[in-house]
Amino acid sequence: MPELRFNVVTREWVIIATERAKRPKDFSNNKERSHHPERLPSCPFCPGNEHKTPAERFRVPDGDAWKIRVVANKFPALSPEGEKKRLGNGLRTAVTGVGVHEVIIETPVHNRYTALQDVADIEDLIRVYMARFVEANRDPRVEHAIIFKNHGEGAGTSLDHPHSQLIATPVVPVQFRDRVQAAMHYFDNTGECLVCSLLEKDMQDGTRIIYDTPHFLTFIPYAALSPFHTWIFPKRHSASFSTLTGEESRDLAAHLKNILSRFHYGLSDPDYNYVIRSSRPRDAGNEYCHWYMSIIPRLTTAAGFEMGSGMFINTSLPERNAEFLRSVRPE
């Protein structure tokens, strides 16, 4: 019999469709990226083409060259210039589209996907994420910032060169507000942070854990919205990603390398998105918000049911998928 599970963090019901359940291997989804070159002359993110990107805002140098570059998005979703203004209210609520939209070019090597990078390189990347996150949040027009990565066309990018993005918006997403409110109710009822409670429960349970270290836990949530949907939870309570210590950054890099290489070798380099869900640095001390990372391989297509209900149908078993990922031996 299928089972509906409730994701207490995202507040979404998931139908775990056991009758339709596929084996973990059936999700393997090779995108044929293995033939990509180390350098592609037409790629604007490859070395030698620095002039093809907008002005550089930040770099991790490597002698005269660079290891990581941060540039403005050439086609920004939000304008860096201009005043934040309400343009309407009520039935026509609008705000001027000001904010930050940056691209983080993760490596000079065109085909060195995050899964294949060294942990030390990913640690550098995480430090760049932090620096840009803090910087974006200094802009008084900014109310919320998202760091995310789109890997592959199915995840919404047309550029294969490894890159991430930061978008900082002049409003707070309602989804974020709703989740904060639910976490606040949980805190009022129990005196505890919802994510801290869930972390404790999942560590005791153990069936969906993929990687466990002193500072982080990588696991498939009980009510995973889609096959191999994975969370990385920091064990230390903090509302904001900006409070990461040096030791924690190294540990987070190891977790990201771990899960992405399991995807790469176990599921044949699937398209995926990841996102850092965090409060602003100024809200870091909040007791009921807890930042985390979500990693979503794009192995299925949301259809009318998902769009019409906000519920999901997951045609796989979170426990079985976690077991499978644990068995993957990154080459």
Next chain:
Amino acid sequence: MPELRFNVVTREWVIIATERAKRPKDFSNNKERSHHPERLPSCPFCPGNEHKTPAERFRVPDGDAWKIRVVANKFPALSPEGEKKRLGNGLRTAVTGVGVHEVIIETPVHNRYTALQDVADIEDLIRVYMARFVEANRDPRVEHAIIFKNHGEGAGTSLDHPHSQLIATPVVPVQFRDRVQAAMHYFDNTGECLVCSLLEKDMQDGTRIIYDTPHFLTFIPYAALSPFHTWIFPKRHSASFSTLTGEESRDLAAHLKNILSRFHYGLSDPDYNYVIRSSRPRDAGNEYCHWYMSIIPRLTTAAGFEMGSGMFINTSLPERNAEFLRSVRPE
């Protein structure tokens, strides 16, 4: 300058990314379905293959043959048998996966997509939707029912033969609850239904209207989440689709035909989803819920930003897209 618009019904912020805005024609997305045959021997929904589907639950007869068939889904997301039981609470909330999952085969003709059907045929389809919606809601285990259609692979279906689905769940989707609550607050503040107010505003405005008749309005919402995202609003206030009169059914069929054929000819038969968002028949008298249809061409891919924030980036202008659709002459 880009603009953020707030969708008051879905409670989602949309970045209308004017800097990236495409022309309406650029979204044209031909799926090469035009070569499909009238009958495909391997298709389980084609006449002659009735034995390949689970038992028929309903039909609109056509002599000895049929015009519309309703069958159980062969791989149901929810089980028709079994008791509804809570399996856990708190951090491990779950419910047995019982409910209804039906397939509505819209026509015996394999390649007669809804856009190409006669209004009278679509009217029959809407009456079947109503009958099955009412029937599903009679099941005491059911708390919510969704009728939806996935047209094309990009919209989540692998079967081309025109069909819709009904899924009735043993829980209320949280997304639905949240929207009801927002509509309730609006009602408390104003004494009016949010959708009725919006309808009035959009009829006065006029810039995003595609089709207007005595009973319905088809228009692109002010804060359309994605290019050509379209709503059909009934003008008479009712919380439930089940209250549709005969005259209204005919009018709704004309609206559906109108918008889908504009998509078909104007955007080269794109993949799309549509969904009927409705309260249960027993809640039909509610003053602040208002049922409607949402039609979503799948012309873009949600990426990390959308997943991580619940906000959307729409690379087109709702007003310009509505103007374009109005100019399409269905052949």
